Amino acid sequence: MSDVPWLTVLVAVPLVGAVVVAALPRAELAKLVALLVSVLTLGVGVAVALQYELGGGMQLTETHDWIAAFGVHYALGVDGLSLLMVLLTVVLVPIVLAYSWTHADEGRGASGSTRSFFAWALALEALSLAVFLATDVFLFYVVFEATLIPAYFLIGGFGKAGRGAAAVKFLMFQLGGGLVLLGSVIGLYVVSAQAGEPSYLHADLAELDLSTSAERWLLAGFLIAFIVKAPLFPLHTWLADTTEKATPGTSVLLVCVLDKIGTYGMLRFCLELFPEASRWATPLVVTLALISIVYGALLAIGQDDLLRLVGLTSLSHFGFITLGIFVFSSQGQSGAILYMVNHGLGTALLFLTAGHVIERRGTSSISRMGGMEKLTPVLAGLFLVAGLATLSLPGLSPFVSELLVIIAAFDYHWWVGAVAVTGIVLAAIYVLWMYQRVMTGPGPLAAGAAGGAGEHADDPARREPAGHGTDAPTGGTATATATRPTTGTTAGSSTAVGPRDLRPHEVAVLAPLVAGLVFLGFYPMPLFDVANPYVEDLMSHVGVEDDAPAVPEGTTVEHAGEGAH
C-alpha cells in the first residue's frame, strides 16, 4: 500500500475544485479552472489505473473508523468493476465541461449561472467517484444520496422550460428509491450487529450468514433503489422528462455516469451481498429487463423530442445491462460491465451531438428538423456514428457488449435471448428514423443554397428527374426566405447561410469519444482484462458456473452417414 491515499485524492480533487470554482469571481476563469480540475482528476484517475494490478481484487484500500458505534467506516477501494466506472467518469466529465464551455448559458434561469454549472458538475463527479469507490455500505449510502444534490441543481438550474418540474420528479423518484435503500441499510446493521460486532464494511457483510427471508427483504430494498436509478420499466418515467428538459451536458452526467450507479450497485451489492436472494429474484428482474428493452425502444421510436428520444434509448440499454447482470454467466456479466462503459461513451456522444444539432436548429422537435446533413456534414457524420454506436453496429464498442449479453441471455433461456434480440431491430428503427428526420432531406436552406451558392452548383440535384431540377431556383429561394425566420430564432447561431458545421475545437471535444468507440470496438481486450477477473471472483462468490456447451470442442465424430439418412 502506497503512502499516498490515491483514492481520497481522487475524490477530493474535484470536490475541492467545485468549492473553488463556486467561489471564483469571473465566469471565464471559473470555466478554465473547472476544466483544469477535471483534467487533473483524469490524471489522478489514470494514476490509479496505472497502480492497479489486474485481477488483484480490492486494491488501494483505505479504511478509517467513522462512526464506531454503528461499525461505519470511511473505506475506499478499487477493483475491476470500480476501476472501469471510475475511468468512465473521469473521462466523461472533462468532455462534458469542454462541451459546456459555450453551452452552459443555454436557457439558464435565475437559479443557475455558468459558474454554478461547472461547480455542480465537479461536485457530481466527486460524489460519483466516491460512490464507485466506497467499500463501506453506509458510506455508499451517504454519497449515493448526496449525488442527488448536484444532480438536482444541474437539472433544475439549466435547460428548457419545465426543468423545475423535471428536477422535482427526478428527486422524488430518487429519494423514494433512496428511502427503500435506507431501510435495507439499517436492516444490514441489525443483522450485522446480531452476528457480533456491527460492521458496514462490504467485505464483512459479504461474509454474513443470512437467513433466507432476511436476505430477500434486504435484497428487495437494494434492488428497488437500483432499479429506480438504472432505471427499469415501471420506474423509468423520470428519465424521459429529465433528459428532455435538462441540457445535454447534464444528461450525459446523469445517464452515462450517475445512472451507472444503479447497475454498479446491482453487481456490487445485490449480487455480492445477497447471492442466493439475487438468484431467487432473477425471473422478476429478467422480466423487467426484457420489458425495458422492448418498451424503451418502442417509446423511443414514438418520441418527437430529440433529447427525450435519446434518453429513452438508455432505458432499452439499461435493460440489456440488467439482463446481462442477472442471467448469471460470465459472458453476461462481463458483457454488462462492458456495456456500462460502452453505453457511457456512445450515449454521451449521442447526447452531445444532439445538443449541437439542437443548438443549430433552435428546437429539439424532430419534426421541425431535416436536411442538416448537407450543411453540416461533420456534425451529421458524428451524429451518425453516435447513432450507430447506439444501435450496436459491429466495429463499434457497444456491439461487443450487446452480443455478449444476447449470447448470455440465450444461454439462460432461449426465449429470453429471442426477446432481447428484437432490441437490435427496434434500435435500428429509432436511430435511423431519427437520423433520417433530423439530417436528411432537402432541409430548410438547402434548396436556396443549391440555387445560389457555387459550392453546390454541381449538386446531385441534377440527377433527379428533370421536372425537379428546372423549378429549383425559384421555388428554392421562396422556401429559403419562408423558412429563415424560424431558423433565425437560433439566437445568432444561424446566419444567412444556415447552421454552421462543427468547428475544430468542437470536433476535438467529441473526438476522444469516437476514438474510444472505434478502438474498443475492435480491441476491447483492455476492458476484458479488467472486467474478467472481477467477474470470475463474482461468479465463484455467487456460486454459479457457466453452462458447458452441448457439444464441447474436441468431440470425435464419425463423419460418415450422419444426417437423417
Next chain:
Amino acid sequence: MTDVTPYVVLSAILFSIGCVGVLTRRNAIVVFMCVELMLNACNLALVAFAKQHGNLDGQIAAFFVMVVAAAEVVVGLAIIMTIFRTRRSASVDDASLLKY
C-alpha cells in the same frame, strides 16, 4: 408540619384555568394575563415543593420564573403594541394571516 398537597392542587386548578383562558379569550392582553396566571400557578407548586423537600432550589426556580416572566411580558407587550398600531386591534384572532 402541614401537608403541601392542597397547594399543589390549587396550583393545578389555577394552571388549568389559565389554560382555558388562553384558549378562550381573544384580547391579546388578557391572553397574556392568563399566561401569567399559569406561570404563577407553577411558581406556587415550586414554592410548595421547596417546602416539602426542605430545599430552597424550588424558590430559586420560582424566582427565575419571575425574572423570565418579566422579560417575556416586556417583549410580549411591546409586540402587542406594535401589532395594535398597525392593525388597530388587540385581538389574537385578527392576526391569522399565517394560514393555508
Next chain:
Amino acid sequence: MYSLSEAAHQVPVIDPSAADGTFSLLWLVIGLPLIGAAVLLLGGRATDRWGHWLGTLASVGSFVVSVLLFVELRGREEAERSVTQHLWDWIAVGDLEVGLDLLYDPLSALFLLLITGVGSLIHVYSIGYMEHDPRRRRFFAYLNLFVAAMLMLVLAENYVGLFLGWEGVGLASYLLIGFWQHKHSAAAAAKKAFVINRVGDIGMALAIALLFTTFGTTSFSAISEVSGAAEEDTLTAVGLLLLLAACGKSAQVPLQAWLLDAMEGPTPVSALIHAATMVTAGVYLVVRSNFIFELAPHAQTVVVVVATVTLLWGAVIGCAKDDIKKALAGSTMSQIGYMMLGAGLGVAGYAFAIFHLITHGFFKANMFLGAGSVMHGMNDDVDMRRYGALRHAMPVTFLTFAMGYLAIIGFPGFSGFWSKDKIIETALAENWVVGVLALLGAGITGFYMTRLMLLTFLTSKRWKDDVHPHESPAVMTVPLIVLAALSVLGGVLLLGDWIVEWLAPVVGEAPHHEPPLPIIVITLLTVAVVAVGVAAAWFLVGRREVPLTPPQDVSFATRAARADVYGDAINDVLVVRPGAATVRGITAGDRTLVDGLFTGGSSGVKAVGNVLRRLQNGFVRSYALSVLGGVLLVVLALLAVNLA
C-alpha cells in the same frame, strides 16, 4: 417432397494451417481499402482533389494482393489450401473466445477475386460517373469501406467476425443508398434497407448464440469438426436462423422489399453492392455453413423453398418495371434465388451456386454499369419508356450490355448459360417440382431481359429532342468492356469441372448423380424455354408501339408485378401499421398509465394535503388547543405507562 441424396457423403472439415510466406499478407487485402476509407473520411476536404484516385488505388492494390494469394494457393496441395491468420484477440470471456481471425481457403479466394476485381472496375467506372458530384471523395470513401467490410465478411474465420463484415457491408450499403440524402426517397430507402437487414440480423445474432451454447465456439473450423455430434433439431434451428440472416442480406422472400428501393443509390453502388457482391453474401453464408446445412435437411428444404419463391417473385417483378434499374434489381433478386437454390440443394449445388454467383457478378455488374452509362447519356432518366434505339447513340454500351444480356438469359456459350443450366440441372435431379419452377424462371428471365433490351436499345426512338444521348467517356466504357468480356468468358471456370474440384475441399464432393433426363435434353429444354420467353417479349414489346406512359388497363398479374408483388403492402399491413399503432399506444400509455403511477401518487398526496391544510387555520388559539390536546395525550400516555 425434397429428399437429400441417399448416398453417404462427407462434410469437409475446415482444418487451416497458420499463414506464412505470402499468406501473411492476408490482412493487407482488408487493410488497404480500410486505410483508404479512413484517410478519405478523416482527411476531409484536403483529400477532395485526389481522393478518388486513392480509393481506386486501394481497391486495385487489394486486387493485386488477392491475385498473388490466389496464385500461391493454387500452387499448394489440395489438402493444404486453407490458411488462417490470427490478427488479435477480440472477445474473450469465460469459454467464449473470439479472435479477429481470417480464413483463406478456395471459397474465400474466389470471393476475394470477385470482390476486389469487380470492385476495382467499379471504382474506375465511378471516377467518370461521379465526376460532377461535389461529394465524390466521400463516395469513394464509402466504396472503400464497403470493399473492406465485404472482404472481412468473406475472410472471417468465425461467425462473429463474419457478423462484423456482415454489418459493415450493411452500413456501407446504408451510406451509399442514402448517398443523395437530400432526396427523401433515398434517405427512406437507405433506412428501409438497414432495418430489414437488421431483421435478418436477429437470425445472425441468435445463430451465434445458439452455436456458442451448443459448441462453445463460433469458429468455422472448430464447429465443422464437431457439428456431426450435435442434435439435428439444434442444427435445423441454426440453419433456419442463418437462413433468416441470409434472407435479409440477399433480399430473399420475405425480406426482399428493400432491394428495389435500394436503387435510389448511385448506379455504381447498385452494380457493386446490390448486384455483384453484398447481396450474394447470403449465398456465401449458406455455402460457408455447409457443415450445418448438410446435417439439417429440413433447413435445406426451407432454403430451397425460399429460393424458389424468390426466383419467381423477382422474375415477375422484373417483367413489369419501367425503371431500368428496378427491372435489373428484380432480375438480381431472381438470380440470387437461383444461387440460393443451388446452395440449398446441398453438396451437389454449392459449387454451382458459387459459380453462378461469380458469373452473375460479372454480367449483372456489367449490365448495371451499362444502365448507368445509359442514364449518364440520358440526363439521369431511368424510365425505359423514354429510351429506345440507343444502340446507335452509344454503341459500346449497347454491345457490352448485349453481352451481359446474352449471358443472363443463358445464351449457349455465354457464362450464364453454363452456370444457370447447372443449377437447373441439379434441381431437376434433386426434385422435379423445383426443377420445373427453376426452368420456368429461366423462361421469364428470357422475357424480361429481352423486354429491357428492346425498350432500351432497340425499337424506335422515344426520347425528347432536348436529350442528347452520347457515349460515356473511356473511364466508364473500359470497365464495361472488361466486364463484358468476363460475362462472355466466365464459363471457362467450369472447364473440366474446375470450380467443382476447386471448391471440393470446402464444400465437399457430390457423388455422381444421374439426372432424370439426359443432360443434353435438359440443356436443350432450357434453351427452348428461354427462346419462348425471348419470343414472347419480341411479340409483346418489340413489335408494338411503346406508349410513353404505362397503360393502366392491365391484368392483375401486371399490377401485382408493378407493385413488387405487393411486398411492401404486405409488410405495411403485417408489420408497419401494427407497429406504428403499438408505438403510438405505448407512447400515449407511458404518459398516462405508467407515468400516472407517479403523477397519480403525487396528486393523491396533494389531495390529502389539501384536506389537512385546513387545520392550519391561522388562529393561534386553535393551535394552542391542539397543543393542549397533545399535552393531555402525552400525560395520559405517561400515566398509562406508569400505572400499567
Next chain:
Amino acid sequence: MTAFWILAPVMVLAALGILVVRKAVHAALLLAVVMISLAVLYAVLDAPFLFAVQIIVYTGAILMLFLFVMMIVGVDASDSVVETIRGQRPLAVLLGLGLAVILVASVGQITLGTVVGLDAANEGGNIEALANLLFSRYVFVFETTSALLITAAVGAMVLAHRERTGPRPTQASRAAQRVRDFAERGEHLGPLPAPGVYARHNAVDTPALLPDGTPAESSVSRTLAARGRIRSAPDLADDIEDVQRALGGLPGGSGSPGDTASGSGHNTENPSAAAGGPATDGDPGSEAPR
C-alpha cells in the same frame, strides 16, 4: 392552613372571573387579586423573599405594565361574547377540565410523605440563604438572566419605537404644504374663523356668521359638533334678521349671498365686527389667489 382555605376559594373565583369578565381592566384587577393572594401563600410557605418579590415585581411592575399598555390600546377594549372559531370554547373548557381533573387526580394519588419544612434551610434567614444559592450554584444562570433582561429591554424599545420615515417638517415646508393642499384640493388655507365672530354671541358653541349671514360651521370645535352641543345656524340667522329689523336700515333684498365683502356698509355697521380677519383672509369658498 387557615390562610390557604380562606385565600384558595378567592383565588379560584378570581381566576374564573378572568375567564368571564368582558373588560380587560377588570381582568387585570382580578389577576391582581390572585397575585396578591399568591404572595400571601408564599409567605405562608416560608418564602418571605418571594412574597416581597411577588408583590413588587408582579403586582407592582408587571401588572402596572399591563394596565399601561391597556391604556394605550384603549381602556374600553372588550371582547365580544361571540366565539368566532367553531367549537373552540366547549373544546377548550373540556380539555381544560380534563387537564385539571388529570392533574388533581394524579397529585391526589401521590403521597408526598412528610413535609421536611424549610426551617433548617432558612436558618440564617431566607434571603441570605437564597443569596448564598443564587451567587454560588446559580450564579451563571443569574448572570444569564441579566443578559436576558437587557435583551428584553432593548427588544421592547426596538419593537415599540416608531421610525421617522421623512425629514422633520419645518415651518416653511408646512406653509408650502398648506398652499399646495389648497391648490390641489381646495383645503382651507388660512386659520379657521373664531367662533361667534359675527354673531351676537361669541360663545365657543356659537358659530361665526359669514358676511351673508350664513353660519361658518368650521368656526366651532369639532368635539362640540360631535356632541351636538352647538347652536343651530337658523337660530342665529333669525337673530341676525331680528337685529337687522331692529335697526330697520336695510332693505331685505340687498344682502344677496353672492355679494362678497366689497366695501358695502355691513362691516362698519356691525359694531361687533371688530376683527378684520375674515375680511382680509377672504371668505371660505372664494377663489384661490393664484
